[in-house]
Amino acid sequence: MPMIDIYAPAGALANIHEVARRAAEIVKRAERVPDIPLFRTNTAAFVHELPAEAISDAAGASDHVRVQVLTNDGALDRDKQLAVVSELTVLVADASGGRIAADRVWVLLTEAIPGGWGIAGHANTNDDIVAAARAEIAEVSR
Template sequence: MPMIDVYAAAGTFKDKHQLAKDLAATLMGIEQVPDIPMFRQNTAAFIHELPAGDLSNVDGASDYVRVQVLTNAGALDRDQQIAVVRRFTGMVADAAGDRTLVDRTWVLLTEAVPGGWGLGGHANTNDELVTAARKQIAELQAPAKDQ
């Protein structure tokens, strides 16, 4: 159930909704999770626009982007981590129409602690999420019964 948060100065991106959708789909692909409703409905990206003056480096520049990717523990191996950072950085720069933004985009990879996924009003462990996903996969793969 990955969550992606993108923080940037207001006006950085031409189409925030498309960027959010593309980031979510890209992460699902990199993670190689099954394309089932449970994962599609709960993999999301949020684009946070910060008002002028709410972002700065030491020198006062505010043309930076921060992307935080929250996944369950162990969801991404090292190659997948590298792919997420590389692809998300490029996608952010493309969405901003500014290839120099590659050098000013920070991607933070964060793993949730066990019990750290609140979903459906319940704090879920990794095992609970895996069990629920397997159940949904089995239900989708079961032959449809005649009604």
């Protein structure tokens, strides 16, 4: 149930709602979780548009986008990491219409500590999330 934050220069990405939706779908698909409401409604992306002067590398360029993906512990093995970074980079570069080059898209993958995934006021462990998913799958199967 990843959370994705995309930080981009204001106006650099076309249709930011679609970028957010597609980013969430990319990571949900990469995790290979069941397509159930628990994962569809708790995988989300947030696009943060920043003034260009709020972004700079050491050389002074502001044509960068940072994508930070937070997953639960162990959700992405190496193959999944490679896929997520590649697909999110392509998504951002394409959505920029050439304004942001792929080598200017930085993707950071981070993991929540066990118990560090709060939903509906409860700090979930991986076991809690797995149990909730199994219960939802059992309910849907009835």
